[in-house]
């Protein structure tokens with residue numbers, strides 16, 4: 001559908017490793033999805049990541065951050081590289097973006113496309129979303145270490161959970177559940193983490209009273225990892241903290257056909273700052289540079305981005321093109337084996353389907 005001409009200001013951060021390989025495919029599909037709609041992309045590339053850090057020592061400067069804030073949305077590949085001490089880019093770049101831009105919702109849909117290979121023998125109908133808290137918990141960097149390197153070293157990481165932070169993400173999760181199959185599962189570990197866990201439990205109870213149509217369930221996180229492989233169809237919306245959500249969504253990627261299919265949105269629902277869309281996976285140094293990374297997660301992140309910025313038709317067309325590509329994979333699988341395609345061949349196929 002043609003709309004009035006308008007421009008979408010997009011900040012692009014390919015990052016490291018396969019981030020640099022999958023982001024061009026996401027952009028290819030974004031262009032194809034918007035062709036003829038009246039919307040155009042005004043794109044700014046940010047060279048953040050390992051190379052920049054080696055050259056300048058910067059992870060994310062205040063100037064970078066101010067420039068990124070001038071955009072409508074952000075597309076990110078992945079950050080992290082074996083040549084950089086672990087945590088420097090993950091904390092100084094990725095988490096700093098999530099915290100500074102108040103991405104308190106980390107939305108991670110998980111869907112199995114029929115016939116697509118999965119490690120589960122009977123996957124059932126897997127279609128759920130994880131609403132992971134994005135700005136608190138164990139990822140705050142609240143901790144420290146003393147007597148480092150000695151036999152008496154003590155290291156702490158303290159999980160921060162505020163009533164304000166938990167309530168706003170729980171409310172978002174109830175809204176999601178209300179718009180879906182009206183089932184919400186809180187995942188935590190309140191049998192042990194009694195302070196944070198009981199705050200989450202009480203908050204879900206209190207907010208849930210406003211959503212009488214939504215049934216509420218609870219799993220300890222260890223049991224949740226079991227149900228995710230034995231009965232994933234039980235889940236509709238999972239709400240959980242930053243660390244548990246991180247772990248569970250890699251598992252969700254694995255059971256739905258691979259981490260290369262799992263997309264995410266770091267969302268500021270209040271729209272005070274641009275939201276950031278990225279694949280769930282990391283920079284995958286083990287396969288980087290080979291052109292074999294699956295770009296589908298990034299392409300699905302583009303669909304989430306389009307939905308968020310008010311281009312639902314384009315978003316639906318991207319999702320439909322991915323559905324069709326998944327059906328092609330399923331057919332190939334039935335006919336004797338998985339399709340072997342390069343990163344750019346997958347991007348080309350999906351972009352071409354959109355232009356057809």
Ligand SMILES: NC(=O)C1=CN([C@@H]2O[C@H](COP(=O)(O)OP(=O)(O)OC[C@H]3O[C@@H](n4cnc5c(N)ncnc54)[C@H](O)[C@@H]3O)[C@@H](O)[C@H]2O)C=CC1
Nearest residue numbers: 078079080081090259260281282283284285286287293294
């Ligand atoms: N959002 C981000 O930027 C994230 C960054 N990282 C960083 O990435 C680096 C590598 O972390 P890992 O723990 O190895 O996790 P990873 O997600 O990069 O890789 C885990 C496994 O999944 C495979 N894989 C990942 N994406 C794939 C794709 N698109 N297609 C096919 N296979 C894919 C990899 O080859 C690897 O075997 C680290 O520096 C880590 O801190 C990790 C997770 C998220």
Ligand SMILES: CC(C)CC(=O)C(=O)O
Nearest residue numbers: 090091094095246280282
């Ligand atoms: C690299 C971490 C900071 C984040 C992560 O693994 C994730 O958000 O999935």
Ligand SMILES: [Mg+2]
Nearest residue numbers: 246247250280
């Ligand atoms: Mg992760």
